[in-house]
Amino acid sequence: MTEIKQYLENLESNLKTKYPNQKEYLQAVAEFMGTIEPFLNQNPIFVEKNILEMLLVPERLIEFRIPWMSDSGEWKVNTGYRVQYNSALGPYKGGMRFHPTVNQSIMKFLAFEQIFKNSLTSLPIGGGKGGSDFDPKGKSEGEIMRFCQSLMQELQKYIGPDQDIPAGDIGVGGREIGYLFGEYKRLNSYQAGVLTGKPLSYWGSLARTEATGYGLVYFVEHLLNDQKDSFAGKKVLVSGSGNVAIYAIEKAQELGATVYGCSDSSGYVIDPEGIDLNLVKEIKEIKRDRIKTYLEKKPKAKFVEKGNIWSDEFYFDIALPCATQNEISEELAKQLVQNGVQIVAEGANMPTSLEALEVFKENNILYCPGKASNAGGVAVSALEMAQNAQRLPWTFEQVDHELNQIMKNIYETCRDTANRYANKNDFVSGANIAGFERVAKAMLSQGLV
Ligand code: GLU
Numbered sequence: 001m002t003e004i005k006q007y008l009e010n011l012e013s014n015l016k017t018k019y020p021n022q023k024e025y026l027q028a029v030a031e032f033m034g035t036i037e038p039f040l041n042q043n044p045i046f047v048e049k050n051i052l053e054m055l056l057v058p059e060r061l062i063e064f065r066i067p068w069m070s071d072s073g074e075w076k077v078n079t080g081y082r083v084q085y086n087s088a089l090g091p092y093k094g095g096m097r098f099h100p101t102v103n104q105s106i107m108k109f110l111a112f113e114q115i116f117k118n119s120l121t122s123l124p125i126g127g128g129k130g131g132s133d134f135d136p137k138g139k140s141e142g143e144i145m146r147f148c149q150s151l152m153q154e155l156q157k158y159i160g161p162d163q164d165i166p167a168g169d170i171g172v173g174g175r176e177i178g179y180l181f182g183e184y185k186r187l188n189s190y191q192a193g194v195l196t197g198k199p200l201s202y203w204g205s206l207a208r209t210e211a212t213g214y215g216l217v218y219f220v221e222h223l224l225n226d227q228k229d230s231f232a233g234k235k236v237l238v239s240g241s242g243n244v245a246i247y248a249i250e251k252a253q254e255l256g257a258t259v260y261g262c263s264d265s266s267g268y269v270i271d272p273e274g275i276d277l278n279l280v281k282e283i284k285e286i287k288r289d290r291i292k293t294y295l296e297k298k299p300k301a302k303f304v305e306k307g308n309i310w311s312d313e314f315y316f317d318i319a320l321p322c323a324t325q326n327e328i329s330e331e332l333a334k335q336l337v338q339n340g341v342q343i344v345a346e347g348a349n350m351p352t353s354l355e356a357l358e359v360f361k362e363n364n365i366l367y368c369p370g371k372a373s374n375a376g377g378v379a380v381s382a383l384e385m386a387q388n389a390q391r392l393p394w395t396f397e398q399v400d401h402e403l404n405q406i407m408k409n410i411y412e413t414c415r416d417t418a419n420r421y422a423n424k425n426d427f428v429s430g431a432n433i434a435g436f437e438r439v440a441k442a443m444l445s446q447g448l449v
Contacts, residue, residue, distance in 0.1 A: 004040045007047055008033050011056060022105035024325060027354055028112050029056065031369075035429040036436060038421040051440045058111065060084040063104070064154045066132060068147045071140050080151050082130035083111035084164055088442035091162055092128030093118055093378060095169030095197075098176070100135040106325070107131060110169075110349055114378070116435025117371040120410050123382040128164055130155070136171045148179035156184050161193030161388075167381050168197040170324065173243060174209070193388040196381035205384035207399040208377075213247025214400070215376015216320060216347045218407040219368060221255060223343070226415070232256030235316035237270075239263050239309045240323035241284050241291050244347040244374065248320050249277050260316065261309055263323065266290040268309035271301035308332065315340050322347030330355035337363045346370035357428070372414050372431040379406045 001009075012033050016026060040047050062082045070076055081102070084092040094114040097106075107129055115127030134147055158164060168177055177197045184194055198204035207214070217231065224230050234257040238245045241262045249259045253274075261270040262280060269275070269291055279297055283289045295303050304312070310319070310332040319341050321327055325348065328336070333356035336344065344360060345368035346352065352360070352367070360367045380403055387394055417437075418430030 002037075002041075004037055004044070004047055008037060008040075008052070011053055015056065019105070022108065024109040024350070025105045025112065027326075028109040028350060031350075031354060031357070031428065032112075032116070032432050032436075035422065035426075035432040038429075039433045039437065042421075045444065046440050049444060051443050054443065055086060055115075055436075055439065058083050058085045058108065059087060060158075061104075061108075062158055066134070066147065066151045066154070068143070068150045071142055078132050078134040078147070080130070080132045080154060081107045082155060082158055082164070082166070083107045083128060084158070085111040085127045085129070086115045086439060086443075087126035088439050088446060089119055090124035090126045091160075092164040093125035093167075093381065094127060094129040095131075095167045095378075096172045096176075096180075097129070097131035097169040098134045098136050098171030099131070100133055102131045102133045109325070113349055113371045115439060116432060117375045118378055119435040119438045120372055120413065120431060121375050121379040121382065121406055122409065122438075123379060123406075125165075125378070125382050128166075129169075130166055131169065131172075134171075136176075144176065145179045148176050149183040152180050152183035153187065155180075156187050159184075159194055161191050161385070165193065165381070165385065166195055167378070168243075170242065173197070174199045174204070193385050196384040198384070203384075203388050205380060205387055205399055206394065206396040207403065208380045208384055209243060210247040210250070210400075211380035211403055212244045212347060212374050212377030213249070213322070214251045215379065215403055215407045216244070216248050216322070216345055216373050217251035217255065218376065218404045219373040219411050220318065220320075220343060220345045222408050222411040223345075223366065223368065223415075230255065231318075234258075234318050235260060236318045236320060237261045237309060237312075237314065237316050238320045238322055238347075239268070239327055239351070240321075240348065241280055242322070244377070245320075245322035246277070246281060246284065248322055248347050249275060249280070252318075252320070253277065257318070260314060261312070262291065263307075263309040264291040266292050267303055267305045267307050268312070269294045269301050269303050270309075270312060270314055271298055273298075273300065310336055313339065317342050319344045320347050321351035323351065324348055325350045326353050327351045328356045329353050330359055332356065333359035337365065342366060344368070345373045347374050349374065366425055367427060369428050369431050371435065372410050372427060375410055376403050376407055379403060
């Protein structure tokens with residue numbers, strides 16, 4: 001075994017001993033470590049200076065109590081987190097997730113991936129992530145507001161426009177960002193740049209809502225264009241029906257694809273006529289209802305209660321997983337291969353398990369990892385910060401154009417880095433190595449800090 005391989009194995013096994021129960025975190029690290037060796041072989045300085053071990057330790061991990069009162073007057077409590085993982089490239093940047101599954105493992109995996117994702121955007125942002133195990137499902141408007149206010153009373157001590165800039169993620173959209181911002185403003189001064197994903201009526205950026213979904217489709221379109229192909233005429237399935245899924249469907253349809261299905265935690269819908277996006281938007285964005293109700297207006301569609309969309313036998317070309325981590329198991333990956341899928345591009349963070357990844361590799365499926373293909377959201381967050389600092393809003397076209405350029409650049413960087421250090425079309429290696437290179441160089445230049 002080479003010295004570098006041994007170094008990587010030791011780091012990983014130490015982490016396993018230290019955090020044996022942090023499954024998702026160990027998974028994200030394993031995926032990364034499995035690709036970085038060829039780069040280290042050519043750049044041994046990063047091993048000599050132990051940059052990798054340094055990078056693995058979060059700069060700061062904050063865990064706190066969030067007390068809040070329910071509508072009926074009950075005293076409730078949740079746990080809040082903010083992982084400030086790495087600030088070599090800029091202030092910590094990353095979303096807040098409200099979901100009952102949130103724990104330290106989930107927070108650390110998300111923050112770890114965010115470091116490389118943010119690096120790939122080429123914008124000046126470090127990596128962070130936060131959230132709470134609070135479940136927004138079934139909560140009233142008042143409960144959501146009080147919860148956000150209580151969370152911010154504590155979080156405000158650790159964030160700032162040049163320090164750490166949270167945004168949305170699962171369970172956190174414009175409404176929650178609004179309440180968080182209001183509370184921050186009350187406790188501090190008016191600092192628009194402390195949060196991104198703000199509503200358009202005050203300092204929000206046009207195209208931020210669309211950015212992750214649009215960016216995902218732009219990434220894949222650049223990949224297809226490289227092969228003299230395009231989205232036009234393609235059959236697509238999307239998982240999820242939140243913000244990322246909705247705008248991925250919108251852009252894919254705009255580019256001439258037909259999207260046949262989407263899902264939520266209640267089950268999935270397949271519409272043989274193609275998904276009616278206005279209906280999905282009405283259900284999800286306005287009524288905040290379950291996707292099941294799609295059938296009330298489109299009785300020809302099929303709904304599979306509690307089903308995972310990737311288990312369906314529908315024959316299609318492009319899979320866009322936009323729901324959540326590990327939604328594609330090994331078995332489901334095999335099903336996708338059988339269904340004729342050629343491209344899997346992640347809108348969610350780590351929706352593919354390590355075993356599923358192997359299945360895609362063995363079958364030459366073009367697989368685009370989330371840290372590259374879903375970077376459009378955080379990229380436009382950074383553009384929102386730029387607009388806030390300028391005190392000037394940009395037009396939708398301007399932001400959208402920048403987004404497309406950034407996604408093109410990320411795609412080309414991943415492609416070229418894969419060609420240089422790994423195999424053609426190995427976008428996992430391409431994304432990890434290119435993302436790591438920028439961060440590692442910055443860490444080296446900033447010294448032992
Ligand atoms: N939560 C998003 C992500 O996973 C966006 C983060 C942001 O805009 O800061 O990248």
